Amino acid sequence: MARFPNSHPMPPELQGEPDAADLERTWALLGSIEPISQGKGRGEGEGLALDRAWQRLEAAMEGDDIVTEHPSVSLQPVSPQPFKPQPVSPHVDRRQGRSGRGSIRRNSWPGLLLAAASVAALALGVTAFSSVTVEAGPGALTQVSLPDGSSAELNSGSTLTHSRWALPWGGGARTVRLTGEAYFDIVAASRLFTVETFNARVVVLGTRFNVRARDEMGGGTDVALETGRVRLEARSTALVRDPGGRAAVELEPGQGAGIPLGAVAPGPPALVTVERATAWRARGFAVTDRPLDAILRELERRFAVEIQVAPGVELGDTLTLHYTDPRDIRTILGDVATARGLRFRETSRGFEVF
Amino acid sequence: MGGGEAHSSGQAHSSGQADLLSFWFRRVVASDREAFESLFRATHDGLVHFAASILHDEGTAGDVVQEAFLRLWQRREEHDPTGSVKALLYRTVRNLALNVLRDGERRERLLEERADLPGAGAPSPDEALDARVLEERLRRWIAELPDRQREALLLSRFEGLSHEEIGRVMEVAPRTVNNHLVRALRALRERASAHGFTAHLEG
Numbered sequence: 001m002a003r004f005p006n007s008h009p010m011p012p013e014l015q016g017e018p019d020a021a022d023l024e025r026t027w028a029l030l031g032s033i034e035p036i037s038q039g040k041g042r043g044e045g046e047g048l049a050l051d052r053a054w055q056r057l058e059a060a061m062e063g064d065d066i067v068t069e070h071p072s073v074s075l076q077p078v079s080p081q082p083f084k085p086q087p088v089s090p091h092v093d094r095r096q097g098r099s100g101r102g103s104i105r106r107n108s109w110p111g112l113l114l115a116a117a118s119v120a121a122l123a124l125g126v127t128a129f130s131s132v133t134v135e136a137g138p139g140a141l142t143q144v145s146l147p148d149g150s151s152a153e154l155n156s157g158s159t160l161t162h163s164r165w166a167l168p169w170g171g172g173a174r175t176v177r178l179t180g181e182a183y184f185d186i187v188a189a190s191r192l193f194t195v196e197t198f199n200a201r202v203v204v205l206g207t208r209f210n211v212r213a214r215d216e217m218g219g220g221t222d223v224a225l226e227t228g229r230v231r232l233e234a235r236s237t238a239l240v241r242d243p244g245g246r247a248a249v250e251l252e253p254g255q256g257a258g259i260p261l262g263a264v265a266p267g268p269p270a271l272v273t274v275e276r277a278t279a280w281r282a283r284g285f286a287v288t289d290r291p292l293d294a295i296l297r298e299l300e301r302r303f304a305v306e307i308q309v310a311p312g313v314e315l316g317d318t319l320t321l322h323y324t325d326p327r328d329i330r331t332i333l334g335d336v337a338t339a340r341g342l343r344f345r346e347t348s349r350g351f352e353v354f
Numbered sequence: 355m356g357g358g359e360a361h362s363s364g365q366a367h368s369s370g371q372a373d374l375l376s377f378w379f380r381r382v383v384a385s386d387r388e389a390f391e392s393l394f395r396a397t398h399d400g401l402v403h404f405a406a407s408i409l410h411d412e413g414t415a416g417d418v419v420q421e422a423f424l425r426l427w428q429r430r431e432e433h434d435p436t437g438s439v440k441a442l443l444y445r446t447v448r449n450l451a452l453n454v455l456r457d458g459e460r461r462e463r464l465l466e467e468r469a470d471l472p473g474a475g476a477p478s479p480d481e482a483l484d485a486r487v488l489e490e491r492l493r494r495w496i497a498e499l500p501d502r503q504r505e506a507l508l509l510s511r512f513e514g515l516s517h518e519e520i521g522r523v524m525e526v527a528p529r530t531v532n533n534h535l536v537r538a539l540r541a542l543r544e545r546a547s548a549h550g551f552t553a554h555l556e557g
Contacts (some may be wrong), residue, residue, distance in 0.1 A: 008514035
């Protein structure tokens with residue numbers, strides 16, 4: 001068998017044939033003509049040819065016409081996708097002047113108990129010419145309209161960066177960057193919509209889903225899918241470490257999956273109660289099996305308060321809480337304290353748990 | 355992760371390459387140009403050879419492959435990054451090449467040219483010992499295989515695609531790919547032993 005180079009092994013399927021041994025010899029015999037090509041082999045000149053081929057492609061990618069070295073051949077024309085920036089979406093400008101008002105979407109709640117709610121949702125300006133960053137400050141919820149007609153609702157203490165235009169070419173058109181938590185309602189389109197977080201990428205077609213990406217103890221990126229279909233994959237840094245890994249899972253409606261902080265791949269999809277994952281949208285508060293530390297941080301963000309923790313309080317203990325309606329922070333803290341055998345008191349800036 | 359599969363070293367090599375390709379592909383779908391260049395450099399020559407096997411013209415084959423990569427880049431966001439980029443590229447190249455064949459009157463010319471290939475005269479025993487002769491013969495015999503068989507053989511033996519991937523390129527079931535391959539290999543074996551290359555075929 002060593003007579004011929006044999007870089008591609010015979011496929012395992014052929015081993016099942018009655019004359020597998022003969023097939024294998026014939027397979028090996030074909031190694032004498034590798035690489036198969038018309039005329040020249042893959043010699044030194046080929047590297048240069050490859051460079052030239054790449055340069056030619058790069059030129060075409062820049063929008064130039066393909067340099068056709070063989071004009072006698074007519075290829076199917078490349079479907080034209082000219083650079084076509086659309087006018088700046090009006091919502092971007094509108095946001096500048098709508099501090100606070102737009103931060104609270106639901107006006108049907110029975111009286112808002114939170115002083116924090118008066119804290120405006122900050123609509124930040126532009127981080128770069130081509131992208132827009134929107135922030136929901138502490139205590140605020142903010143709605144974002146995306147250039148492609150999709151929308152997102154940001155939880156307190158979250159930011160979302162999206163491209164200003166729906167570019168046909170730029171790659172960023174349907175990709176947004178999320179820090180924190182948001183609920184997305186994505187309009188269907190032929191192109192994939194992607195949410196990037198610090199450790200994950202959520203790839204979707206038209207769908208509604210929640211993403212929570214908190215880079216903190218007990219955090220990570222968690223996705224809960226309401227309708228449609230999404231794929232959750234680890235981001236490139238994780239893939240570099242584990243290029244062969246199946247770093248993606250697909251979710252069905254009613255399922256959730258997450259990539260915990262420090263993990264390189266998503267956990268398996270599991271049934272979730274989407275109403276819980278999205279309770280924050282109606283100013284409810286729901287956490288499932290999260291460490292006390294993460295819960296207190298979430299309360300800080302949601303209610304725009306500081307919560308101090310006395311030494312000795314075990315922050316790693318996990319807890320599950322679920323309020324569908326808006327609650328006063330005192331109610332929630334009281335329940336947390338009761339569940340953990342702790343107490344809390346009000347301070348000038350917020351609360352202390354001890 | 356399929357864990358627990360035993361690989362021969364050869365298979366481990368090609369599965370390592372598959373990992374790399376799918377890693378680049380995922381980056382390409384996320385608009386990473388460097389990954390695109392890596393993918394291009396790793397697969398370009400194989401694609402040109404494959405296109406040339408359909409078109410019998412390396413220049414045109416190069417054009418077709420350029421077009422295929424350009425389309426891959428322009429529509430990168432539409433692709434499922436977990437799919438096989440090899441299957442995608444080879445299928446695109448194949449379709450483009452077949453379009454070129456269909457479009458042109460080249461087809462008739464090609465058929466004439468193929469008829470002009472030197473006939474398979476009975477080899478002398480001396481010839482049979484000459485590796486260069488063997489190589490030429492093998493090339494000719496491959497060229498004489500039915501199109502589908504030749505295509506499956508080239509993609510499997512020389513481009514390293516799996517049955518699954520070839521099935522997607524040729525738009526047939528993997529089982530059919532296997533049939534084409536087995537028939538191609540048996541035909542080549544028959545030819546080789548009829549022409550006195552038996553020494554090469556004995557274990």
